Amino acid sequence: MMRAMVLEAVREPLVERELPEPEPAKGQVLLEVAACGVCRTDLHIADGELTEPKLPLVPGHQIVGRVIANGPSADRFSEGDRVGVPWLGWTDGTCRYCRSERENLCEHARFTGYDMDGGYAERTVADERFCFPLPGDMPDEHVAPLLCAGLIGYRSLRLAGRGERLGLYGFGSSAHLICQVAAAQGWSVFALTREGDAVTQELARRLGAEWAGAVGDPEASNLDAAIIFAPAGDLVPEALRALAPGGTVVCAGIHMSDIPSFPYEILWHERTLRSVANLTRLDGDEFLPLAQSVPVRTEIQAYPLADANRALGDIRHGRVRGSAVLAIGG
Ligand SMILES: [Zn+2]
Numbered sequence: 001m002m003r004a005m006v007l008e009a010v011r012e013p014l015v016e017r018e019l020p021e022p023e024p025a026k027g028q029v030l031l032e033v034a035a036c037g038v039c040r041t042d043l044h045i046a047d048g049e050l051t052e053p054k055l056p057l058v059p060g061h062q063i064v065g066r067v068i069a070n071g072p073s074a075d076r077f078s079e080g081d082r083v084g085v086p087w088l089g090w091t092d093g094t095c096r097y098c099r100s101e102r103e104n105l106c107e108h109a110r111f112t113g114y115d116m117d118g119g120y121a122e123r124t125v126a127d128e129r130f131c132f133p134l135p136g137d138m139p140d141e142h143v144a145p146l147l148c149a150g151l152i153g154y155r156s157l158r159l160a161g162r163g164e165r166l167g168l169y170g171f172g173s174s175a176h177l178i179c180q181v182a183a184a185q186g187w188s189v190f191a192l193t194r195e196g197d198a199v200t201q202e203l204a205r206r207l208g209a210e211w212a213g214a215v216g217d218p219e220a221s222n223l224d225a226a227i228i229f230a231p232a233g234d235l236v237p238e239a240l241r242a243l244a245p246g247g248t249v250v251c252a253g254i255h256m257s258d259i260p261s262f263p264y265e266i267l268w269h270e271r272t273l274r275s276v277a278n279l280t281r282l283d284g285d286e287f288l289p290l291a292q293s294v295p296v297r298t299e300i301q302a303y304p305l306a307d308a309n310r311a312l313g314d315i316r317h318g319r320v321r322g323s324a325v326l327a328i329g330g
């Protein structure tokens, strides 16, 4: 048996349960979970804003674990290897998206901690092809946020294009990681937070932002790109207004409140508005070594497994500096 935090019904708190240890199926590894990052997506799932989770569900898709057994015909990893399990847990490999290097959009994709049980547990199983090897000596709890917050931030930054001035709207788990990458790549980073959030603004400056202040401040204008991490649709026209001609606004979240209507003139002059969905394995193969070389430092707030509800509540109320992580392994 193993301990897990389980979503049994949406809009209800997770409940601590003893579950049978999962059995690795063909091509899967069995992992002892060391740490699992808590993502805002987990909150959207628990709140019923993502409408089709498996239930009951063990959430969690930023899993750092060690291989303790291989299922039939799994041979990519050896016992004891440290691996990461991200949101993209399985694809069909055959649809139009998989065949064109866009597996993040796979028509039959299965997601960790949504369609399949994830890492809010002492053990989990994962398809070995979708795990990332995690060499290096960065502590498990600090690696975990790289697996979604870092990866989605990286994909967003890549799709934001090139330029000099980058705005980050919302400075939470993802932004605090990608701010460091962007600064290392030469971007002048403008971190936009809630008005008066001096602690987060100070964190942003410490992590390489050239400027940090409140959304709407005219200092953060003439941007070549803006990434919106906060799930607030009214930031979209706000960010478009802050863009230079030819600039791009990337919406990085999986869920956002409705976007208010806006005049065409703020999109005119070849400004682009786009979203980013999920990740590909190639994103991970590029980002994880890059994170090591920058090196990206993760600011974490750690919680025991049994306190997963408290971690989710802290994300909901903006009380997390950096990333919330469940520290699970002994
Ligand atoms: Zn996530």
Ligand SMILES: [Zn+2]
Binding pocket: 091, 092, 093, 094, 095, 096, 097, 098, 099, 103, 105, 106, 107, 108, 109
């Ligand atoms: Zn596919």
